[in-house]
Amino acid sequence: MSQQKTEASIITIGDELLIGQTIDTNSAWMAQELNKIGIWVQRRVAVGDRWDDIWKALDEEAAHSRIILITGGLGPTADDITKPLLCQYFGGKMVTDPQAEANVRHIFEMLKRPMIDRNLRQADVPDVCTVIQNRRGTAPGMWFEKNERIFVSMPGVPHEMKGMMTNDVIPNLLERFDVSPVLHRTLLTAGIGESFLAERISEFEDMLPKNIKLAYLPSYGMVKLRLTATGDRPGLEAELEAEFDMLKQQVTDVMVVDADKTLPQVVAEILLQRRQTLATAESCTGGYIAHLFTSIPGISECFQGGIISYSNAMKESQLGVRAETLKAHGAVSRETVLEMARGARLAAGSDFAIATSGIMGPGGGSTEKPVGTVWVGLAGQDRESASQFHFRFDRMRNIELTAMHGLNALRKFIRYP
Amino acid sequence: MSQQKTEASIITIGDELLIGQTIDTNSAWMAQELNKIGIWVQRRVAVGDRWDDIWKALDEEAAHSRIILITGGLGPTADDITKPLLCQYFGGKMVTDPQAEANVRHIFEMLKRPMIDRNLRQADVPDVCTVIQNRRGTAPGMWFEKNERIFVSMPGVPHEMKGMMTNDVIPNLLERFDVSPVLHRTLLTAGIGESFLAERISEFEDMLPKNIKLAYLPSYGMVKLRLTATGDRPGLEAELEAEFDMLKQQVTDVMVVDADKTLPQVVAEILLQRRQTLATAESCTGGYIAHLFTSIPGISECFQGGIISYSNAMKESQLGVRAETLKAHGAVSRETVLEMARGARLAAGSDFAIATSGIMGPGGGSTEKPVGTVWVGLAGQDRESASQFHFRFDRMRNIELTAMHGLNALRKFIRYP
Numbered sequence: 001m002s003q004q005k006t007e008a009s010i011i012t013i014g015d016e017l018l019i020g021q022t023i024d025t026n027s028a029w030m031a032q033e034l035n036k037i038g039i040w041v042q043r044r045v046a047v048g049d050r051w052d053d054i055w056k057a058l059d060e061e062a063a064h065s066r067i068i069l070i071t072g073g074l075g076p077t078a079d080d081i082t083k084p085l086l087c088q089y090f091g092g093k094m095v096t097d098p099q100a101e102a103n104v105r106h107i108f109e110m111l112k113r114p115m116i117d118r119n120l121r122q123a124d125v126p127d128v129c130t131v132i133q134n135r136r137g138t139a140p141g142m143w144f145e146k147n148e149r150i151f152v153s154m155p156g157v158p159h160e161m162k163g164m165m166t167n168d169v170i171p172n173l174l175e176r177f178d179v180s181p182v183l184h185r186t187l188l189t190a191g192i193g194e195s196f197l198a199e200r201i202s203e204f205e206d207m208l209p210k211n212i213k214l215a216y217l218p219s220y221g222m223v224k225l226r227l228t229a230t231g232d233r234p235g236l237e238a239e240l241e242a243e244f245d246m247l248k249q250q251v252t253d254v255m256v257v258d259a260d261k262t263l264p265q266v267v268a269e270i271l272l273q274r275r276q277t278l279a280t281a282e283s284c285t286g287g288y289i290a291h292l293f294t295s296i297p298g299i300s301e302c303f304q305g306g307i308i309s310y311s312n313a314m315k316e317s318q319l320g321v322r323a324e325t326l327k328a329h330g331a332v333s334r335e336t337v338l339e340m341a342r343g344a345r346l347a348a349g350s351d352f353a354i355a356t357s358g359i360m361g362p363g364g365g366s367t368e369k370p371v372g373t374v375w376v377g378l379a380g381q382d383r384e385s386a387s388q389f390h391f392r393f394d395r396m397r398n399i400e401l402t403a404m405h406g407l408n409a410l411r412k413f414i415r416y417p
Numbered sequence: 418m419s420q421q422k423t424e425a426s427i428i429t430i431g432d433e434l435l436i437g438q439t440i441d442t443n444s445a446w447m448a449q450e451l452n453k454i455g456i457w458v459q460r461r462v463a464v465g466d467r468w469d470d471i472w473k474a475l476d477e478e479a480a481h482s483r484i485i486l487i488t489g490g491l492g493p494t495a496d497d498i499t500k501p502l503l504c505q506y507f508g509g510k511m512v513t514d515p516q517a518e519a520n521v522r523h524i525f526e527m528l529k530r531p532m533i534d535r536n537l538r539q540a541d542v543p544d545v546c547t548v549i550q551n552r553r554g555t556a557p558g559m560w561f562e563k564n565e566r567i568f569v570s571m572p573g574v575p576h577e578m579k580g581m582m583t584n585d586v587i588p589n590l591l592e593r594f595d596v597s598p599v600l601h602r603t604l605l606t607a608g609i610g611e612s613f614l615a616e617r618i619s620e621f622e623d624m625l626p627k628n629i630k631l632a633y634l635p636s637y638g639m640v641k642l643r644l645t646a647t648g649d650r651p652g653l654e655a656e657l658e659a660e661f662d663m664l665k666q667q668v669t670d671v672m673v674v675d676a677d678k679t680l681p682q683v684v685a686e687i688l689l690q691r692r693q694t695l696a697t698a699e700s701c702t703g704g705y706i707a708h709l710f711t712s713i714p715g716i717s718e719c720f721q722g723g724i725i726s727y728s729n730a731m732k733e734s735q736l737g738v739r740a741e742t743l744k745a746h747g748a749v750s751r752e753t754v755l756e757m758a759r760g761a762r763l764a765a766g767s768d769f770a771i772a773t774s775g776i777m778g779p780g781g782g783s784t785e786k787p788v789g790t791v792w793v794g795l796a797g798q799d800r801e802s803a804s805q806f807h808f809r810f811d812r813m814r815n816i817e818l819t820a821m822h823g824l825n826a827l828r829k830f831i832r833y834p
Contacts, residue, residue: 015645016634018458019601020449025440027463032437041435042470044463046444049632053459060477075611075633118612157635159810184436194492195535215466216492217433218574228432280704280725286711287697287704290725294703297779297812305731308697308707310722314765318724318735348731362714393576395714 006177008034009061010044013054013073013082014156017046026071026158033165038179039067049073054085062149067173072156074122074139083124083142086153090144092128099133100125100140107138129153136163143172150176180232185244186260189251190222190408197223201250211236212243220404222256222263256408263407264292270414271302271352278410279348280306281319281340283331284358284374289403304348309340319343319355332357332369334386337377345379353379354410358389360398372398376406378413385413423594424459425451426478430490430499431573432465443488443575450582455596456484466490471502479566484590489573491539491556500541500559503570507561509545516550517542517557524555546570553580560589567593597649602661603677606668607639607825614640618667628653629660637821639673639680673825680824681709687831688719688769695827696765697723698736698757700748701775701791706820721765726757736760749774749786751803754794762796770796771827775806777815789815793823795830802830 010030016022024046031041043064047053054073061068073082087094101123108115122138125131132141132152137160144151152169154161189197194216198205205214211231217224225247229240248258257266271278280290290306293299307318312331315321320343321336329335340355358374365371372391378384389405391398427447433439441463448458460481464470471490478485490499504511518540525532539555542548549558549569554577561568569586571578606614611633615622622631628648634641642664646657665675674683688695697707707723710716724735729748732738737760738753746752757772775791782788789808795801806822808815 015630015632016643017445018448018461019452019645020445020447020458022634022636023440023442023445028434028437028440030437031435035436041437042465042467043474044435044461046461048459050459057460075635113610116612116616118616159814193530195533199533199535213432215432217439218492219439226433228436282704285708286716286720287699287707287723287725288711290699290704290727291702291708294705294725294727295813295816299703300727303703303727305727305735306704306725307735308704308711308723308725310707310711310717310720311765314722318722318764347735348728396712397576399712 006039006067006179007042007065008039008067008069009065010041011054011057011061011068011070012044012046012156013049013070014046015048017072018048026156026161029158029162030069030071030165033170034069034173035182035184037170037174038181039173039177040182049081051081051085054082055089058089058151062147062151066149068149068151069169070151070153071161074153074155082153083126086129086142086144086151087126090126090128090146090151092126094124095127096123097125097131097140100131103133103135103140104138132164132168134160134164135167136160141168143169180230181236183229183237183240184226184260185240185258186224186226187244187248187251187258188222188224188256188261188263188266189254190256192223192254194218194223197225197251197254201225201247204246204250208243209239212240214247220401222404222408224260225251226260256411262292263404263411265296267407267411267414268293268296268299268302270411274414276351276414277302277304277348279304279344279350279353281344281353281355281377282306282308283310283315283340283356284360285356285399285403285406286310288399289354289356289406292403292407304350307344307347315340318347320346330369332359332373332375334375334377334388337375338379338384338386341377341379341384351381352410352414354406355379356402356406358398358402360395360402362395374398374402376402376409378410380413380417383417385409423456423484423596424482425456425484425486426482427458427461428471428474428478428485428487429461429463429573430466430471430487431463434463434489435465443573443578446575446579447486447488447582450587451486451590452599452601454587454591455598456590456594457599466498468498468502471499472506475506475568479564479568483566485566485568486586487568487570488578491570491572499570500543503546503559503561503568504543507543507545507563507568509543511541512544513540514542514548514557517548520550520552520557521555549581549585551577551581552584553577558585560586597647598653600646600654600657601643601677602657603641603643604661604665604668604675605639605641605673605678605680605683606671607673609640609671611635611640614642614668614671618642618664621663621667625660626656629657631664637818639821639825641677642668643677673828679709680821680828682713684824684828684831685710685713685716685719687828691831693768693831694719694721694765696721696761696767696770698761698770698772698794699723699725700727700732700757700773701777702773702816702820702823703727705816706771706773706823709820709824721767724761724764732757735764737763747786749776749790749792751792751794751805754792755796755801755803758794758796758801768798769827769831771823772796773819773823775815775819777812777819779812791815791819793819793826795827797830797834800834802826
């Protein structure tokens with residue numbers, strides 16, 4: 001299989017990645033984009049701001065891959081050694097690129113900020129590279145070739161790197177390589193464990209052709225199933241499609257969606273399609289569910305808003321939860337989340353509402369209601385529903401799990417009245 | 418420097434990391450924990466579920482580092498080849514570990530789920546490893562030694578890996594290595610660009626002793642400055658402290674906090690210290706600011722809740738924004754965010770409120786108010802304030818930037834009346 005594929009390595013440079021101060025989100029995005037054009041990222045390597053480590057990484061990845069994409073290490077400050085190193089590695093000397101210099105000057109004029117020499121030095125590049133102009137920042141990218149290997153160096157700032165990848169790197173790679181496609185089909189399941197899913201579809205998996213692979217991707221108590229087809233044969237897409245249809249038939253009862261979509265996207269699409277609206281009443285998730293929705297462009301068509309009733313006073317004043325309910329059953333109870341959901345629906349004038357209340361930890365638990373106890377309430381025009389969950393993880397994960405399980409309950413509530 | 422340090426590599430295994438379906442958060446956490454005990458992560462490598470790639474990665478990282486930590490590839494499903502590979506790599510044979518088997522049985526009993534053979538196979542391990550019991554899941558960890566190198570294999574599920582690291586791996590490494598400490602001091606600045614900061618403190622940087630390094634870590638329009646001290650010399654901590662004090666003096670006017678804290682943490686600490694409370698009125702940030710606060714344990718002491726007024730109707734009904742204001746000035750205006758902030762403060766009965774309204778994109782912009790136009794309003798007992806911002810990035814980044822700039826304005830509003 002590997003003979004058919006064009007293989008790439010990603011090198012990320014920066015101490016902040018190695019001491020854990022920064023989480024690397026660039027590599028995942030780059031891998032996705034490369035995958036779409038049939039380039040397989042076979043290795044990702046992170047090294048610190050050390051001359052020898054960077055040099056060795058370049059040597060090693062050139063031995064592994066035909067394409068080496070590099071991010072980071074190009075900022076204007078003194079801890080950056082990447083550009084001089086690249087200059088020496090590829091045997092060039094530093095020159096000022098006029099277009100990059102004009103770009104730096106233009107940005108500083110636009111921002112109405114004074115410019116210092118350090119900023120202008122951003123426009124210096126080794127004379128052995130093809131310059132990739134940065135339309136979103138001051139540091140240009142650099143395209144090098146050596147021993148039939150392509151090396152591309154880009155800034156570590158995500159939106160700058162993304163601009164260069166989209167406008168220059170991907171189009172140039174497409175011109176240079178006659179890549180054989182890698183196709184993916186993904187579906188999302190909920191309510192069944194990874195092992196049981198595997199047991200259920202083991203026969204299907206055994207009968208897959210050699211060029212189609214199945215992967216299990218668990219996330220937040222759900223499992224994604226992904227089929228990946230590779231190879232140059234004609235009809236690859238139809239072949240994958242047929243296998244994907246078979247797979248869907250095996251998991252109909254637990255399938256959330258037959259695409260690589262997130263649960264908030266799925267719920268938003270159902271609402272948009274039905275021209276219905278949603279409101280939220282969040283206690284323990286503290287705005288996270290609303291945030292998941294409002295990260296989706298165009299969501300204002302179906303998302304009205306919500307109330308984060310962290311305090312009991314807010315539950316009463318904004319959602320109309322009765323003081324007696326809170327007193328008799330507590331804030332984490334079926335009765336309270338139902339009153340919250342009703343209240344949010346009324347306040348927003350929406351078709352549906354989702355409410356959450358729970359104990360996310362680390363503090364606040366009791367014997368009766370330990371940390372991880374959660375109630376989710378749902379309200380529609382003429383019906384309502386509440387479910388209890390028990391999670392047992394850390395605060396952030398409990399919040400995420402509450403949101404995901406709540407949204408799945410909401411999806412079923414809307415879809416199957 | 419590298420002679421004094423114990424160096425580690427992290428290998429993450431899984432196709433999902435290479436096709437970009439999963440963002441690797443494990444490595445950052447592991448690097449932080451190792452750093453605390455003076456172990457320097459010099460390389461992080463991600464490889465896919467391919468026999469040769471994993472084998473080569475083990476060989477290569479053993480050539481680079483003394484300690485090799487491995488995560489991923491241990492799930493119960495068929496795409497996992499890591500365990501058989503490790504068994505062969507270290508020359509062992511598979512046996513069932515009784516304690517791991519008891520753990521699997523216990524978990525399934527607790528979850529009241531039927532167990533299948535595939536689940537029990539999780540308890541199989543190579544007979545040449547020391548088993549690390551998994552208290553949070555079914556797949557045990559494995560500790561191998563070969564040619565004076567330590568290899569530890571752990572599941573990729575973050576909370577399972579974290580449990581093993583904390584309970585077993587870190588304590589065992591501490592026993593085995595006489596590590597020289599790596600110390601960090603970090604401060605957060607806002608309102609000054611990376612280049613200008615560098616220019617201002619260049620003399621300070623030039624005079625730093627060789628064993629103390631300065632790094633610039635830009636994030637969301639703010640810049641973190643980190644001093645890192647290494648070496649075995651006595652008084653290292655005092656030496657770092659003295660340099661850190663000097664650094665602070667140079668950036669007094671732009672410093673947010675002299676610790677490695679996030680802006681929401683800083684604001685929460687100020688409020689807790691003053692026993693004051695906050696409420697939010699979010700339009701364009703859609704719950705993100707509330708989410709940042711409610712991710713902090715114990716936040717209910719100072720955070721009352723908020724209103725996500727995504728629709729204009731919600732702005733009127735929940736926050737008391739006047740229809741005339743919306744009509745005359747629009748939802749994205751000084752007047753609207755001030756009425757929103759006042760309304761949230763009243764609704765929650767809080768000391769302070771922060772309100773956001775803006776156009777996050779990609780749609781919704783106009784010539785007068787292009788995508789990225791944002792107003793932030795702040796209200797206190799007897800004063801208020803509003804600021805306008807212009808961001809020019811993608812939706813998610815515009816939301817994050819609005820939250821961060823808004824929180825910094827809030828911090829100054831509370832602190833410097």
